[in-house]
Amino acid sequence: LEVLESNSITIGYTFDSDYWQHGYAIESMRALLLELKNRYNFKIVFAHVHDDNIRSIRLLINLGFVQD
Secondary structure (H helix, E strand, O other), X not given: OEEEEOOEEEXXXXXXXXXXXXXXXXXXXXXXXXXXXXXXXXXXXXXXXXOOOHHXXXXXXXXXXXXX
């Protein structure tokens, strides 16, 4: 987690395949998004994902993100 300015942040995540399908990604992202809202007062979060990264796209959709 890197807060670049008071209104800008860069987030990256990687999970080894041994930890896929255990709910770790969605649990950690929910906690992070809540922290961004409560601690840093973020109201809008944008995500950039490679088109072929279906797992990340599904994760973000499940978190309420919408595809542009």
